[in-house]
Amino acid sequence: MAINAYLNFNGNCREAVEFYAEAFGTEKPQIMTFSDSPPNPEYPLPEEAKQMVMHARITVNGSDLMFSDVFPGMPFTAGNNISLSVMSKNIDEIKTYFNKLKEGGKVGMELQETFWSKCYGQVTDKFGIQWQFNHEE
Numbered sequence: 001m002a003i004n005a006y007l008n009f010n011g012n013c014r015e016a017v018e019f020y021a022e023a024f025g026t027e028k029p030q031i032m033t034f035s036d037s038p039p040n041p042e043y044p045l046p047e048e049a050k051q052m053v054m055h056a057r058i059t060v061n062g063s064d065l066m067f068s069d070v071f072p073g074m075p076f077t078a079g080n081n082i083s084l085s086v087m088s089k090n091i092d093e094i095k096t097y098f099n100k101l102k103e104g105g106k107v108g109m110e111l112q113e114t115f116w117s118k119c120y121g122q123v124t125d126k127f128g129i130q131w132q133f134n135h136e137e
Helices: 013-023 091-101
Strands: 005-009 030-033 053-060 063-069 083-088 106-112 120-124 130-135
Touching: 005 013, 013 053, 013 063, 013 091, 083 091, 091 106, 091 120, 091 130
Parallel strands: 005 063, 083 130
Antiparallel strands: 030 053, 053 063, 106 120, 120 130
8 A cells, every 4th residue: 555645736836846855866757737637618717727647657766756736716725735755764865855955945854863763854845745754773
């Protein structure tokens, strides 16, 4: 069984998924827009939704992250409902990811040794997503 995170954005999903793909060194994301879906004459697609991201996905260290813009008119609250935890046995990898995600973001706790980890830190990235980094033995 896999548990995947699904992240929603308010019109800047394409920028976000491309940022994360670069930050984590993944494959180029496959991006499907709302205009890629079959048209339904009963529910015409608003012009502002056509180039918004309906679905995108990247794989980071074996875990899938999925992405979407919220449809115009739907409620959106940035980052307060999810925290993603990156576990790694490689401290250099943790430092690289942490430093890339803190660009334009806000550090909640700098990377440091704690009683449960040789390297732990928290950062909220420039898109409002909260990340925890934890070295696993």
